[in-house]
Amino acid sequence: MRKVLYILGQLTDQDTDWLATVGKRLQVKSGEMLVQQGVRLEQLFIVLDGELKVLAAHGQEIAKVGVGDILGEMSFVDDSPTSASVQAVSDVLVLAVEHRLISQKMASDAAFAARFYKSIAIFLADRMRNVLSRFGYGESPDDVDEMRLGELDGHVLDTLHLAGSRFDRILKKLIG
Secondary structure, eight states: OHHHHHHHHHSOHHHHHHHHHHSEEEEEOTTOEEEOTTSOOOEEEEEEESOEEEEOTTSOEEEEEOTTOEEOHHHHHHOOOOSSEEEESSOEEEEEEEHHHHHHHHHHOHHHHHHHHHHHHHHHHHHHHHHHHHTTTTSOGGGSOTTTTTOOOHHHHHHHHHHHHHHHHHHHHHTO
């Protein structure tokens, strides 16, 4: 659920309501692919219910994602083809928001654009720090404080309660 905390924590209540309004509920059956590696995504996905697995090129599972995770943020930022496939482990419900709609909103609302990109930048920076720490980049692996791995960043902690309540509102609005 970390990704939704990064994204919704930086957005306003109005931004969150807008995402819930323009997004479409999408059901994905267990075993179906939500994302195919190597294609250009046209949507950003917020997982509302269920579990998915992220698969590397040869079908090797590299991660699991679930409620509150966001998929497609990297493809939105750089418009590159996807680097992995994502398959439903169980029946899944996602909120799919078209890149086109987000781009239009950014073009007409500079403050939204700044908040949206800041949220993605904070998330990606935290992800990179965690990856570098895991591999001991810049310090010996023995010096890596295992307790730091996976901890939430201060930016997220400051907005944690807001992000959680915003996500709850989305769930109530879309699931009931």
